[in-house]
Amino acid sequence: MSLAGASPAPASGAVHVSLRGVSRIYPGRAAQPALHALGPIDLDLAPGEFFAVVGPSGCGKSTLLDVMAGLATVSAGSITFEGRSVNGAVPDGVGVVFQEDASFPWLTVTDNVAFGLREIGTPEATVKEKVSYALNFMGLGDFTQAYPAQLSGGMRQRVCIARTLVLEPRLILLDEPFGALDQQTRLLMGDELLRLWRETGATVLLITHALDEATMLADRVGVMSARPGRFLELVKTGWPRERDSTIVADSRFGQLTSRIWTLLRAESLRAMGHSRIAR
Amino acid sequence: MKARDSLLLILIVVAAWQVFHWIVGDIALRSPLVTARHALALLADPGFWPHLRETLLAFAEAFAIAMGIGLFIGLTLGASRLAGDVAEPILVALYSIPKVTLYPVILLIFGIGMPAKVAFGAIHGIVPISIFALNAIRNINPVYLRTGQVLRMSPLSATRKILIPAALPEIVTGIRVGFSLTLIGTLLGEMFGAQRGLGHMLLQAMTRHNMDAIMALTLLLVVFAAVVNAALLSLDRHLHSRA
Ligand SMILES: Nc1ncnc2c1ncn2[C@@H]1O[C@H](COP(=O)(O)OP(=O)(O)OP(=O)(O)O)[C@@H](O)[C@H]1O
Numbered sequence A: 001m002s003l004a005g006a007s008p009a010p011a012s013g014a015v016h017v018s019l020r021g022v023s024r025i026y027p028g029r030a031a032q033p034a035l036h037a038l039g040p041i042d043l044d045l046a047p048g049e050f051f052a053v054v055g056p057s058g059c060g061k062s063t064l065l066d067v068m069a070g071l072a073t074v075s076a077g078s079i080t081f082e083g084r085s086v087n088g089a090v091p092d093g094v095g096v097v098f099q100e101d102a103s104f105p106w107l108t109v110t111d112n113v114a115f116g117l118r119e120i121g122t123p124e125a126t127v128k129e130k131v132s133y134a135l136n137f138m139g140l141g142d143f144t145q146a147y148p149a150q151l152s153g154g155m156r157q158r159v160c161i162a163r164t165l166v167l168e169p170r171l172i173l174l175d176e177p178f179g180a181l182d183q184q185t186r187l188l189m190g191d192e193l194l195r196l197w198r199e200t201g202a203t204v205l206l207i208t209h210a211l212d213e214a215t216m217l218a219d220r221v222g223v224m225s226a227r228p229g230r231f232l233e234l235v236k237t238g239w240p241r242e243r244d245s246t247i248v249a250d251s252r253f254g255q256l257t258s259r260i261w262t263l264l265r266a267e268s269l270r271a272m273g274h275s276r277i278a279r
Numbered sequence B: 001m002k003a004r005d006s007l008l009l010i011l012i013v014v015a016a017w018q019v020f021h022w023i024v025g026d027i028a029l030r031s032p033l034v035t036a037r038h039a040l041a042l043l044a045d046p047g048f049w050p051h052l053r054e055t056l057l058a059f060a061e062a063f064a065i066a067m068g069i070g071l072f073i074g075l076t077l078g079a080s081r082l083a084g085d086v087a088e089p090i091l092v093a094l095y096s097i098p099k100v101t102l103y104p105v106i107l108l109i110f111g112i113g114m115p116a117k118v119a120f121g122a123i124h125g126i127v128p129i130s131i132f133a134l135n136a137i138r139n140i141n142p143v144y145l146r147t148g149q150v151l152r153m154s155p156l157s158a159t160r161k162i163l164i165p166a167a168l169p170e171i172v173t174g175i176r177v178g179f180s181l182t183l184i185g186t187l188l189g190e191m192f193g194a195q196r197g198l199g200h201m202l203l204q205a206m207t208r209h210n211m212d213a214i215m216a217l218t219l220l221l222v223v224f225a226a227v228v229n230a231a232l233l234s235l236d237r238h239l240h241s242r243a
């Protein structure tokens, strides 16, 4: 039993997800003026691609995830997933792990992870099998009957990851899923994510603030500007599909990470309002 | 609270009662033992049971109505942000009106008897239950609802499986507060607008200065309220401990 088995990406050319001129403006309210949070953005994700997004805090990364998932409407531009337009409704086959803790406090770990499967009417025997596999996979095997309140922040985030992965989405959007983890666990979870990505053939978009994580995991790293977030550069890593955290020792790893940092440094300073320090 | 703590608390209350009794004298305050004996005598009196039945019936109806209307108002207003923003201050204002001022109106509408005291009990409970339910819905973590959207749940399904369970702990707190206030309202209703029931008995005992009866009735009511409240409180704690 494994989490593999997501239907392979459909033959809609070489593009799985496509964004054209996508912007999002939060409308103003009372004393709050309208806020241009994102874009314009053009982006094509190939089927089965692992794409990472890095950018200064508040640049619109979570907003990008929202519009791609169909959780928010675009203010301009268009998004297609598997050839169909996405705007304000979540398409079938998309899984999201949010930046905030979204585990349901009224359900045990097991029932949390089983929630989506039960929702689509999966037979209970299959639910059991998939959930127990996912829980062991996520290192939650000893906490199946615990409530989220009894878990650490990182463990709760893993519950949310498991809840999304058991549904075998074809597009997985993750918003800083390892934010609450220590560096060692983060690297190991990264390995697991890579393994899962290979097994399922899913397209992955990972938002992260850890540059080494982005470099190590992704096929391409999108470096975003300060708000309104646009892609300054899409950095190709060129890693083989079979890879794991040991590539941090590769000489190109340092070069790539430092390239991304150079791009980001100026933007991060700008985002914090220190435009004169940055050169 | 552990069973041992509860027992200790009861002992302290009874001891304080006894000490008070020694200080203020037998005319103003009967001793715990005498009161308990009178309460038992009341329970043994067949004439008492129809009154008790009447009160429990009125209270049950009032509480059911308060829950029904209160949850309906709270949940519907909570579901719409704007309606909730407008309605909350109005509900709070209503809550702070002394309900007794509404009493003549209710008597005019319902006359003396069962419907009047049910109505009086219910109006005490509706507002707190609806305020708590309203805030329970409004304060739900939005990421839970977004999770429902990603799972492409229907609004009905998301309400049943996410909205309600997420709001339940706060709703139960409201029901607990509503329970106590509805009981008080029902008894007040019986005092002013009924020929039967514990509230009526209490008022009669008061006009006749029958201290034994007053204290015995009060003891029985306190015990009833404390038992139900303890049960609701433990449910409340259980739900909140997971949140
Ligand atoms: N619901 C909203 N209404 C108005 N403005 C919003 C809303 N959500 C986000 N914003 C604004 O949009 C901008 C982008 O926010 P977003 O959450 O996408 O940033 P982010 O890149 O994910 O930041 P972080 O790295 O801190 O998570 C921010 O300036 C934020 O204040």
Ligand SMILES: [Mg+2]
Pocket (backbone or CB within 6 Å): A061, A062, A063, A099, A175
């Ligand atoms: Mg974010």
